[in-house]
Amino acid sequence: MTELELFPRQRVCVACERSTGVGKHNPREPNIVAISLVLYRRGTGKAQLKAAGKVHICERCLALAIAPSIFQTGEAKRLFAGLRERISARYSAMLEEEGK
DSSP states (O other): OOTTOSSOSEEEOTTTOOEEESSSOOTTSOOEEEEEEEEEEEOSSSEEEEEEEEEEEEHHHHHHHTSTTTTTSHHHHHHHHHHHHHHHHHHHHHHHHHHO
């Protein structure tokens, strides 16, 4: 899913890449969770509060990612890579906006 896509047709798990349609949940499809991130930054001007893009992950992979061995599972690594990507993109955009 791209940042500009406002109404996605499906949600895709960042870890296992299983997908589900948007709308009413089908019990045979994975339940995809959206993790929403917000950054608060105090710059030289006024403070900025900006939303970063959502990271989608299915409930199974989320449970594996937050298990006690959090930094050793493949699901955890892919989840944190997705979170890092979204945070980095939003932070860079915030810095560019302040520089203008």
